[in-house]
Amino acid sequence: MAYEIETTGFKGPIQKLLEFIEDKKYEITEINLAKITGDFLDYLKIVENDEPRLLADFIAVAAKLILIKSRTLIPDFELTPEEEEGIKDLERRLIIYKSLKDAEENFLSLWKKNRISFAKDPTPLEQNPVFIPSSEISLPSLLASIAAMRSSITALKTQYEDYEPLNFEAYVSELITRIGKSVSKFGSVAENRNKNEVIVLFLALLHLLKDNKVSISQDSPFSEITITPNG
């Protein structure tokens, strides 16, 4: 049953973010979130490798961290009310998640104790059960029931099969090719891409920047980003 694979053992974006903060013994504040943005972006590579199905969830959080980081770096960087709300929401989720981690500890300690309260063993099934039909059982009702289940099975399959992981590496190399040896605009690179792709492209750009492969410049907030290849 191939598509029952779970995201076993792999940490979600909120959990991972909390871990970065707690490793540094930080409080959950916007300033501190900005400080661990780099760690989180580095971690995306691992996600992409080990659990690509989770990449989209991670990117959604990464996008918020980038906003926070930008605000700390660029003094008059302005956020839309929705972006502000998104950042507040991220902080709130971290706080909720953190307090529920304690609940999980409590739960696990009970589970591990293995102190089970047993119900009575079900009575053995009779050899000759009495036939007890009911008015709900008819040819049309049985057909309607299996038809409904058929469509839910199909939905389950499509949900799994339609999934296409975003390949970070591919975006980085695509970006290198697009930029080539000449100066490019990010706007033209990101043209006709969906939101997730634009975010990945932007992350790929930051990646190149970190590796000193490119230099970037932007005249004012929200204006075009100019990419210049190094060397």
Next chain:
Amino acid sequence: MDNTEQKIEAVLFAIEDPVSLKKLASIVHEKEEKVSEAVESLKQKYASEKSGIHLVSHDSGIQLATKPELSPILEELVKTEIHESLTPAALETLSLISYLSPISKSSLEYIRGVNSSFTLRNLLIRGLIERIPHPKKTNAYLYRPTADLIRHLGISDKNELPEFDKYQKLKEEIENE
């Protein structure tokens, strides 16, 4: 604290069948004499108190059971259960078993996405389905509609179910997973 009595009560509760003193002693790791005393004390407790259950001794052993004067209530219980209408979960399971029989519990659960132990038991007790040993797995079963159900539906064979062929593919799909 000595809790032999408590242990014995729990064991008698969990096991439906009569249990011999000897077996009880081995389960609770105590001497038969001590177990016998504890059983006596339990018997007193249930007899004296306004309890709905009591301890019965047979040749084959000791057993917890409902008091005989309460049997009308249990008849009432059976009546209530029988007249209960089929839940949507039960109808769903019945439909799958009718169309895809013989089918295993794990295939059923895979399609329904929920645990089906309780529903299967219910359908078995009502004589709507029956189980046969799984040809390949030990201690596993395959489920199929009873002849009574087929008759009740007014057909002579399950393949007369509406759009029967169309849904056979569903079975292959699941089994290929």
Next chain:
Amino acid sequence: MDNTEQKIEAVLFAIEDPVSLKKLASIVHEKEEKVSEAVESLKQKYASEKSGIHLVSHDSGIQLATKPELSPILEELVKTEIHESLTPAALETLSLISYLSPISKSSLEYIRGVNSSFTLRNLLIRGLIERIPHPKKTNAYLYRPTADLIRHLGISDKNELPEFDKYQKLKEEIENE
């Protein structure tokens, strides 16, 4: 003599699954209020006395079961399947559902930050959680622990989870999102 309590005890003993107050009331032909009082008194009796069994409460009803401290004795007698290991994702989801039940998939995903469809499906099939229709949204569900899970945690009511109350406030907050 009024023997509602006695009758209820007999019924609870006879049925293996949790029974709702409503169903109990219809079987013993009494008002739900009266049944609820009798259940409370039974609960006290089993809890206070050096009994080997006790009453477990669940959203779906009440059930008689052995006391958790006697688990070692019974484990040898009764086979149990659900206490298999939990993956981190399953553990996280299961603990959230236990503390915040009934909870929607969207609230769960809001907290966890990851799609939880597969984990929920696995937990449903293992019989650790169950779903009920969402009271306000069509085709949506709320998730809660099963009676089996409550018993496997060795508690007699989900509000016996450590620091349970603390998390109920948090629940309101999340629902206001």
